[in-house]
Amino acid sequence: MLAGGGVGRWPKEGSDDRLLIVDSATISGLLSVSEWIDVVEQSLRGVADGTVVQDVRQILPLPDYRDRGRVLSMMFGAVREPACFGAKVISVFPDNFDRGIDSHRGAVLLFDAEDGALRALLHGGEITAARTAAASAVATRALSRADSRVLAVLGYGEQASRHIDAIAAVRPIEEVRCWGRDNIKAAAFAERIAARHQVRTFASTTVAEAVGGADIVCTTTGAKMPILFGHMIEPGMHLNVIGSSTADYREIDTAAVVCSSIWVDYRAMTxxxxxxxxxxxxxxxxxxxxxxxxxxxxxxxxxxxRTDAEEVTMFKSLGMPAEDLYAAERLYRMAIEKGLGTRVPL
Incomplete structure (x- = not known):
């Protein structure tokens, strides 16, 4: 998809087959939150209409997985229109958050569907962070009540911040409640959000306090055991459950699953x-x-x-190759058009 929305052939620079590297800072300046939401919506629609061929995430638990949850992850797929294929390879180190560095580190490799050439290597962490929140925003726009104004976010890391930005782009959020295991960090996070969004923002000391009366709840933690329970869920809520991505981790308990109508990004992954x-x-x-x-x-x-105002809706997001590929293809085009990125020979 061209930056302006049209479909066309990939830009070629004569016989220049050098690899284009697009770093995190460049990516962060290319698409607005609303544009990320639009790109990810296209990918979700593409999966549903058969435009995309993709496989489930392949995960290699690293030797310290049991203690630290560290893994090497790979996802790959192909898109018919815009024509491209590729893969994302990243390491996931949940404990990096405590060290002040990204938990997802790696790259998206984008290939040319015409000649099979590797055209671009894009910062995988930045794409993952932006498209994950954008997917929740797409689901929130489709499933939450249109009058939703109170947002509760569990967690205070990068995804918590990105989710607030994205949800505020699709719903008229007037109040944000933040919760995290460290009350001091949660309070500092709430202050930053209040300054950026100019809305009522509170740091809650318990999950129950954060979600009570909320219209939308986003769970963005690395919790292995549930932090949100069925007895906390209220009629009409919409939940975005995005923090856990392996079969032995879960942020919400069985009762919360039972009382919710559940939509997913990619059923095979689910x-x-x-x-x-x-x-x-x-x-x-x-x-x-x-x-x-x-x-x-x-x-x-x-x-x-959603069928009525009382239904509890849930979007369980795991991420999928299509989101990465649609985003990478758009970013590649924009970088070429604007003369951004770094060319290197292979």
Whole structure:
């Protein structure tokens, strides 16, 4: 997709086959929050209409996985229009947050569908961070009540911040509640959010306090055991559950799963990696039909959305190759058009 929205052939610079490297700072300046949301919506729709061929995430637990949850992750796929294919390879080190560095580090490799050439290497952490929040915003726009004004965010890391930015772009948020395990850090995070968004912002000392009365709840933690429980869920809420991405981790308990209507980004990924869903299924609390379906199908009009103001809706996000590829292709085009990035010979 061209930066202006049209479809066309990839820009070529004569016989220049050098690799274009696009770093984090360049990526962060190319797309606005609203543009990220639009790109990710295209990817979700593409998965639903068969434009995308992709596989589930491949994860290699590293030797210290049991103690630290560290993994090497790879996702790959191909897109028919705009024509491209590629892969994202990243390390996930959850404990990096405590050291003040990114938890997701790696790159998206973008290939040319015409001749198979590797055209670009783009900062994987920046793409992951932006598209994850954008996907939640797409789902929130499709599933939450239009009058949702109170947002609760569990966690105070990068995804918490990005989710507030993205959700505020699709709903008229007037109040934000923040919770994290460290009350001092949660309070500092709340102060930063208040200064940036000019909305009422509070640091809550408990999860129950944060989510009580909230219209939208985003769980953005690396919790292995549930932090949000079914008895805390209120009629009409919308949940974005995004922090856990392996079968043995879950941020919400089985009761919260049972009381929610669940949409996902990519069902095949859900069936192997969504701990909340898989553990509720294993316990016999739900059947496979408890999943409503992929959010892209709802966006395309072939699947229902929210049925009434009382329904509890949930978007379980795991990320998928299509999101990375649609974003990388758009960023590559924009970098070429603006003369950004660094060319290196292979």
């Amino acid at each position: 069936e192997v990696s969504a701990g909340e869903y898989l553990q509720a299924l294993a316990e016999g609390a739900i059947g496979s039909d408890h999943l409503i379906g992929e959010i892209g199908t709802t966006l395309n009009g072939a699947l229902r959305g």
